[in-house]
Amino acid sequence: MTVPLAGVPLADHAAVYAALTDAGFTDLWSSEVAGTDAFTPLTLAAAWQPRARLGTAIAPVFTRGPGLLAMTAAALAEAAPGRFQLGIGASSPVVAGDWNAADFARPYARSRDMLRFLRAALAGEVVDQAYDTFTVRRFRLERPPATPPPVLLAALRPGMLRLAAAEADGVILNWLAATDVPRALSEVRPARPDFDVVARIFVCPTADTGYARTVGRRMIAAYLTVPAYAEFHRWLGREADLAPMWTAWAAGDRRGALAAIPDEVVDALIVHGEPERCREHVAAYAKAGVTVPVMALLPTPELEQNPTTLATLIPRLAI
Numbered sequence: 550m551t552v553p554l555a556g557v558p559l560a561d562h563a564a565v566y567a568a569l570t571d572a573g574f575t576d577l578w579s580s581e582v583a584g585t586d587a588f589t590p591l592t593l594a595a596a597w598q599p600r601a602r603l604g605t606a607i608a609p610v611f612t613r614g615p616g617l618l619a620m621t622a623a624a625l626a627e628a629a630p631g632r633f634q635l636g637i638g639a640s641s642p643v644v645a646g647d648w649n650a651a652d653f654a655r656p657y658a659r660s661r662d663m664l665r666f667l668r669a670a671l672a673g674e675v676v677d678q679a680y681d682t683f684t685v686r687r688f689r690l691e692r693p694p695a696t697p698p699p700v701l702l703a704a705l706r707p708g709m710l711r712l713a714a715a716e717a718d719g720v721i722l723n724w725l726a727a728t729d730v731p732r733a734l735s736e737v738r739p740a741r742p743d744f745d746v747v748a749r750i751f752v753c754p755t756a757d758t759g760y761a762r763t764v765g766r767r768m769i770a771a772y773l774t775v776p777a778y779a780e781f782h783r784w785l786g787r788e789a790d791l792a793p794m795w796t797a798w799a800a801g802d803r804r805g806a807l808a809a810i811p812d813e814v815v816d817a818l819i820v821h822g823e824p825e826r827c828r829e830h831v832a833a834y835a836k837a838g839v840t841v842p843v844m845a846l847l848p849t850p851e852l853e854q855n856p857t858t859l860a861t862l863i864p865r866l867a868i
Contacts, residue, residue, distance in 0.1 A: 551606075551749065551845040552577045553590045556856060562590065566598040568860060573867035578604040578636075578843045580749070581612075582644060588621050595629035603633045606721050606749055606843065607703045609640035610663040611651040616688050618663070619670040626671070626694035635671075636721045636747065637663060638703025641775050656777075657708055658682050664702055664716055671697040701747060705781040710736035719745025722839070724778055726817035727830070729785050730837035738838070747841040750831055753821040754862060755849035761821035764847055766807045769818060774798045774806070790814050819847075824865035832868055842868070 550569050553559050566577060577594045581587035587605040594603055603625070608618060622635045639645075639656035646653040662680035669676050673693030676685045699718035704710040713720040714737035722733055725748070737744055751768065753761040772778050773791060782791055790811055797805035820830040834842045844866065851858050 550574050550577060551843055552579055552594065553585055554846060554859070555848060556852070557859075559585065559590060559593065562593060563597040565859075566594050566601065568863050570598055570600045572864040574601075574863075576602045576604060576841060576843065578606045578747070578749070578841075580606055580845070581608055581640075583648065588625055591625055591633070592628060595625065595632070599629075601632070603629055604636055604701070604747065604841075604843075605634075606636040606701075606723075606747060607638035607640065608636065609645060609649075610637050610656075610659050611640065611645035611653060612649045615663060615666045615670070615676075615683060615685055619667055619688075619690060622667065622698060623671060623690050623692060623694050626696065626698040627692060630694070631696045633698045634701055634719070634745075635667065635698045636701040636703060636719075637667070638721065639709075639777070641777065643775070655682055657712070660702060660709065661712055661716070664700060664712075667700050668697075668716075671700070673697075699745070701745060704733075705777060706784050707736045711740075713737060714740040714744065719747060722746065722748040724749075724772055724781070724818065725785065727833040727837050728817065730834060730839055732785060734838045745841065746839050747843060748834055748839040749843050749845050750834055751819050751847055752827050752831065752844045752866070753819055753847040753849060754824045754827045754866060755821060755851060756823050757850055758821065760850055761819060761847075762812060762815045765815040765819035765821070766810045768847075769810055769815065770794060770798065770803070770806050787814065820844075824862060828866055828868055831866075835868070 553562055579587045579590050587608045591603045626633045639660050642653040645651045659682045662682045675689045677687045701719035701721050702713040702717040703721040704713045793809035794806045797809050820827045831842050
């Protein structure tokens with residue numbers, strides 16, 4: 550499950566983490582956009598829930614310097630030995646540039662360089678290296694973790710997928726349908742048949758189809774108009790389905806962009822329906838090759854009207 554859950558104060562998540570693990574959720578994964586940072590919720594989980602595996606999906610490679618990212622990951626790996634996986638990725642021009650004043654340039658090269666630096670630094674090596682996108686002079690962690698965390702790379706299209714297969718410990722997928730998984734894995738499985746494959750899956754567990762599709766359309770318009778995600782879905786074969794949305798969005802017609810998204814696309818990318826149906830849909834990702842399907846719980850009318858229903862919802866979602 551993606552944590553923290555919306556609407557629940559972070560200080561109250563001890564009970565949430567316990568409920569998730571009691572229900573059968575094995576992993577707690579964080580994200581980092583404009584809510585909590587990626588590491589604080591997992592640091593709390595490391596202390597509060599010693600049964601759970603932890604992961605970031607993702608920590609952006611532009612928003613922290615190499616040394617700081619290594620120190621942060623090492624600290625969490627020390628707090629949760631053998632239970633933490635560091636997921637990194639390029640993120641987006643908005644997150645990196647508009648919100649964090651970073652130069653979002655050469656995202657492939659920056660991701661590759663940060664991956665190489667982190668693997669060396671987290672192993673306790675002295676890093677004295679001029680990479681293509683940054684230079685590090687004689688950096689060594691004062692507290693290298695006894696168990697270096699696996700480093701996973703977020704990837705969309707073939708170049709980054711092949712980089713993950715060649716140099717990372719796993720790959721993180723995002724914003725794809727269960728039927729898209731084989732296409733993505735065709736770029737990594739031949740080289741790494743036992744590769745860890747994490748996928749964030751957006752789940753709106755409600756029988757109110759209209760509500761779920763409205764939420765889904767807003768999310769799709771916000772994300773799939775970002776150039777990297779637009780190119781990803783062109784590669785997946787959705788250009789005909791999404792071209793009207795892209796055209797309306799580029800013209801400043803936000804309502805038109807939302808209306809142009811076909812129901813079939815929403816239903817493929819946003820898991821919705823009764824919790825048991827959602828569970829079956831998420832299981833389809835696992836059957837397609839995802840080894841760690843990470844649900845991201847979206848708001849529902851039921852949860853908005855009565856937040857206490859979360860306690861009964863969690864066990865119904867666990868696979």
